Amino acid sequence: MIHPLLKDWKIEFHSGIPAYRQIANRLAAAMADGTLKHGDRLPTIRELHERLGVNPNTVAKAYRELTHKGLLDGQRGFGSFVKLDDAVSALPATKKKAKLKELYQRMLAEARSHGLNEAQILTFIKQRKTV
Amino acid sequence: MIHPLLKDWKIEFHSGIPAYRQIANRLAAAMADGTLKHGDRLPTIRELHERLGVNPNTVAKAYRELTHKGLLDGQRGFGSFVKLDDAVSALPATKKKAKLKELYQRMLAEARSHGLNEAQILTFIKQRKTV
DNA sequence: CTTATTGTATTACTTTACTAATACAATAAT
DNA sequence: ATTATTGTATTAGTAAAGTAATACAATAAG
Numbered sequence: 001m002i003h004p005l006l007k008d009w010k011i012e013f014h015s016g017i018p019a020y021r022q023i024a025n026r027l028a029a030a031m032a033d034g035t036l037k038h039g040d041r042l043p044t045i046r047e048l049h050e051r052l053g054v055n056p057n058t059v060a061k062a063y064r065e066l067t068h069k070g071l072l073d074g075q076r077g078f079g080s081f082v083k084l085d086d087a088v089s090a091l092p093a094t095k096k097k098a099k100l101k102e103l104y105q106r107m108l109a110e111a112r113s114h115g116l117n118e119a120q121i122l123t124f125i126k127q128r129k130t131v
Numbered sequence: 132m133i134h135p136l137l138k139d140w141k142i143e144f145h146s147g148i149p150a151y152r153q154i155a156n157r158l159a160a161a162m163a164d165g166t167l168k169h170g171d172r173l174p175t176i177r178e179l180h181e182r183l184g185v186n187p188n189t190v191a192k193a194y195r196e197l198t199h200k201g202l203l204d205g206q207r208g209f210g211s212f213v214k215l216d217d218a219v220s221a222l223p224a225t226k227k228k229a230k231l232k233e234l235y236q237r238m239l240a241e242a243r244s245h246g247l248n249e250a251q252i253l254t255f256i257k258q259r260k261t262v
Numbered sequence: 263c264t265t266a267t268t269g270t271a272t273t274a275c276t277t278t279a280c281t282a283a284t285a286c287a288a289t290a291a292t
Numbered sequence: 293a294t295t296a297t298t299g300t301a302t303t304a305g306t307a308a309a310g311t312a313a314t315a316c317a318a319t320a321a322g
Contacts, residue, residue: 018309018310018311019310019311020310020311024244025240025241025243025244028240028243028244028245028246029240029243029244031243031246032243032246032247032248032249033243033248033249044267044268044269045268045269045270046267046268046269054311055310055311055312055313056312056313057310057311057312057313058310058311058312060269060270060271061310061311063269064270065244066244069244069245069246071246074268074269074270075268075269075318075319076267076268076269076270076317076318076319077266077267077268077269077317077318077319077320078267078268078269078318078319078320079267079268079269080268080269084246096245096246096247096251097255099242099245099247100242100247100251100252100255100256101255103238103241103242104238104255104256104259106238107234107235107237107238109156109159109160110156110234111230111231111234112156112159112160112162112163112164113155113156113159113160113196113197113200114159114200114227114230115159115162115163115200115202115215115227116163116227116230116231117163117164118163120227120231121231122256122259124228124231124232124235125231125235125253125256125257126256126257128235128253149279149280149281150280150281151280151281175297175298175299176298176299176300177297177298177299185281186280186281186282186283187282187283188280188281188282188283189280189281189282191299191300191301192280192281194299195300205298205299205300206288206289206298206299207287207288207289207297207298207299207300208287208288208289208290208296208297208298208299209288209289209290209297209298209299210297210298210299211298211299
């Protein structure tokens with residue numbers, strides 16, 4: 001049975017965003033929004049490799065990154081499994097906040113370099129509805 | 132007379148953020164918050180080169196980027212000048228918005244990969260006071 | 263015990279990003 | 293006209309990122 005994640009998933013090879021990043025982001029997003037739950041089995045590295053047309057190592061790199069963040073658990077001969085309870089929820093609020101701040105600052109810097117100031121940015125974001 | 136911008140400006144060489152980016156960001160930020168106004172003369176490339184301890188070309192790269200965005204105007208033998216009215220203000224609102232959206236999406240993707248969902252992110256940002 | 267399946271490790275190739283050295287070109291001052 | 297000052301262009305070197313080819317290791321199933 002084909003994994004739900006694989007529906008309509010194509011790597012954009014000329015987007016400037018590296019393949020492994022697209023993979024890691026998609027998986028992480030699915031975890032964050034609840035599509036993937038703790039204990040779920042991910043597609044095997046080789047399956048993604050075939051379906052997406054990328055090197056097995058590229059998939060492995062994405063998996064490794066998530067594993068390193070504690071979001072994933074790989075078991076040889078068995079598969080890779082989502083691991084949400086411990087690591088993520090246990091990620092202290094202060095650390096999360098620090099990470100967010102860092103990301104936000106980076107976005108600010110880039111926006112500024114396009115002639116936008118923080119007020120405009122905040123205005124834009126605050127208009128967005130909380131999904 | 133030493134340019135105001137140069138006060139307490141050191142390049143962080145081991146921050147992972149490239150020197151030219153630090154330069155471009157600082158200048159753009161100064162433009163966005165009003166520290167630099169239209170027509171202001173920037174430090175010369177060679178002056179920044181000496182003060183910051185980076186290659187002239189590195190400074191030039193930052194200037195080139197801003198020039199390309201229409202925020203700067205370089206005149207040989209004369210200097211580089213801030214150019215805010217035309218380009219930036221004329222940057223159509225729709226384009227600004229598109230850019231913001233792109234930046235925001237990128238931030239979201241990265242935040243998700245740290246186990247955060249959009250709601251948390253929005254909550255964090257909305258708590259920030261509009262400077 | 264053997265085999266198929268899976269994640270992991272090693273190594274190398276290719277491209278891109280960043281920085282640097284150097285020379286060139288235009289402007290202004292004298 | 294000459295010279296000093298400034299931005300620009302060309303070229304090259306270096307490091308890092310991304311991808312790939314291949315071999316290895318652990319687990320489960322028969």
